[in-house]
């Protein structure tokens with residue numbers, strides 16, 4: 001049934017290409033949780049720019065809001081959103097990872113499922129990571145992704161290995177985590193309290209660097225970095241920049257979400273110090289460039305709701321974020337807190 005439907009989609013694509021005098025053969029038909037990927041083998045003489053220009057016509061013919069046409073080496077990839085997108089569920093994916101790996105790697109967070117079907121993880125202590133910026137417009141799934149990463153970390157690390165500082169201006173992003181023994185500080189609302197907390201973190205960083213202490217590793221998680229910097233002004237951006245520049249050696253890492261990844265808002269010094277970027281849907285190609293730190297990623301054509309690019313060490317990996325519904329998260333964390341206390 002699925003095969004036949006995929007073949008019909010491929011035929012439709014070939015028809016559109018033929019009608020627009022850019023014939024090509026459509027092969028593949030790989031399903032990911034949210035999209036179908038085809039490969040187009042253009043007939044001799046068909047120009048890449050012409051194929052690329054047919055995105056709107058293809059979307060119209062297939063009855064979808066948009067399609068992505070990307071060139072990957074000699075191959076042209078066509079990506080069509082699935083009419084029946086599937087959620088990548090956190091718990092089964094986490095179980096799969098723990099089953100396949102002999103030992104869950106330290107300081108490593110689960111992100112989701114890459115388009116090649118493999119689970120995607122990110123290691124805080126890798127030299128190409130250290131601090132992570134999650135950028136994307138509203139509804140792209142930033143806060144949900146940060147929660148997924150946090151959930152995977154607290155499930156696999158003891159408080160003696162990993163401590164958390166949670167800055168949550170809305171007070172709703174990370175509230176579910178606040179009772180966990182890993183949490184050193186939970187700061188909802190009030191930017192002046194957030195500034196005081198960051199000041200303490202800087203003092204702590206300096207002391208740890210002097211004494212050569214780097215455990216427990218500390219992860220400072222910030223929802224809406226843009227708001228925090230806007231409200232807290234120079235003082236806050238200065239503190240954050242210091243943590244980003246010198247935190248790594250003292251075992252302090254930052255994970256920050258932002259709707260507005262602009263250097264003008266966050267300060268060039270701060271943005272330059274987030275080597276790893278997780279980029280969800282953004283509104284323009286310019287925002288995509290700033291968010292990813294490199295051009296041409298096409299993040300402005302992502303679907304939202306957990307459709308992300310991981311940009312780490314010059315490599316771009318597309319993935320669908322694993323998702324934990326709020327009630328699932330609460331139940332899981334209750335269990336985890338009970339285990340730690342018991």
Ligand SMILES: Nc1ncnc2c1ncn2[C@@H]1O[C@H](COP(=O)(O)OP(=O)(O)OP(=O)(O)O)[C@@H](O)[C@H]1O
Nearest residue numbers: 087137138139140141142143144305306321322323
């Ligand atoms: N990985 C995912 N899989 C499926 N649905 C998701 C996923 N991530 C987010 N969503 C859906 O998208 C909604 C918005 O997600 P989220 O609040 O994380 O976005 P956001 O980018 O943080 O938005 P805002 O900036 O407005 O806070 C969620 O309520 C959920 O319904």
